[in-house]
Amino acid sequence: DVKVTQSSRYLVKRTGEKVFLECVQDMDHENMFWYRQDPGLGLRLIYFSYDVKMKEKGDIPEGYSVSREKKERFSLILESASTNQTSMYLCASSAPRTVTYEQYFGPGTRLTVT
Amino acid sequence: GQNIDQPTEMTATEGAIVQINCTYQTSGFNGLFWYQQHAGEAPTFLSYNVLDGLEEKGRFSSFLSRSKGYSYLLLKELQMKDSASYLCAVRPLIGNYQLIWGAGTKLIIKP
Numbered sequence: 394d395v396k397v398t399q400s401s402r403y404l405v406k407r408t409g410e411k412v413f414l415e416c417v418q419d420m421d422h423e424n425m426f427w428y429r430q431d432p433g434l435g436l437r438l439i440y441f442s443y444d445v446k447m448k449e450k451g452d453i454p455e456g457y458s459v460s461r462e463k464k465e466r467f468s469l470i471l472e473s474a475s476t477n478q479t480s481m482y483l484c485a486s487s488a489p490r491t492v493t494y495e496q497y498f499g500p501g502t503r504l505t506v507t
Numbered sequence: 508g509q510n511i512d513q514p515t516e517m518t519a520t521e522g523a524i525v526q527i528n529c530t531y532q533t534s535g536f537n538g539l540f541w542y543q544q545h546a547g548e549a550p551t552f553l554s555y556n557v558l559d560g561l562e563e564k565g566r567f568s569s570f571l572s573r574s575k576g577y578s579y580l581l582l583k584e585l586q587m588k589d590s591a592s593y594l595c596a597v598r599p600l601i602g603n604y605q606l607i608w609g610a611g612t613k614l615i616i617k618p
Contacts, residue, residue: 397549424604426604426605433515433610434610435594435608435609435610435611436550436594436596436608437608438605441604441605443604451605483549483550487604489604494538494598494604494606495540495552495555496552496606497552498549498550498551499549500548500549501547501548501549503547
């Protein structure tokens with residue numbers, strides 16, 4: 394069964410802290426994505442990666458960085474957390490050589506920055 | 508620009524039928540997804556349409572008209588557990604790995 398896991402379901406951090414969100418998939422997928430989801434705005438792409446050590450900026454990369462050292466793991470880093478980064482963060486993965494490019498999602502991390 | 512529009516919220520009655528519409532304007536088109544997302548949970552895949560027409564999958568059906576940039580998700584015999592947000596997403600021609608997402612439609616089912 395397809396599985397994407399995220400390191401935390403809920404996280405509370407202080408302004409200025411460095412925050413690491415981890416995502417692991419066990420489907421041997423090449424593509425991995427980080428989104429944030431806010432009410433009324435839908436899913437917004439922060440970064441994605443189509444291979445190990447490769448990364449591409451999405452629509453809202455400012456204030457974030459990513460790391461993909463291994464195929465199964467994609468980390469999102471908030472260099473200096475700010476209150477406007479309070480959000481639900483969703484990780485997803487997909488395989489490029491499927492018919493649909495369907496994305497599989499992790500359970501999400503609800504981050505609160507105080 | 509690229510844009511996907513869906514109604515923000517809809518209400519329907521248990522046992523009834525509801526149609527959730529999605530219109531899109533994107534740089535090329537490779538297919539359209541519908542996902543279901545229960546509150547506080549991850550989105551889960553419902554359907555994928557590439558060609559025009561209706562695709563039925565149990566109580567859920569999805570329709571696509573490429574010429575009109577229009578899709579709908581049809582839910583029949585509504586159950587309380589269908590209360591969720593329904594997300595429309597388009598796979599554009601360029602940037603195949605990415606999807607363009609609508610803001611989602613929150614569906615409320617009343618007894």
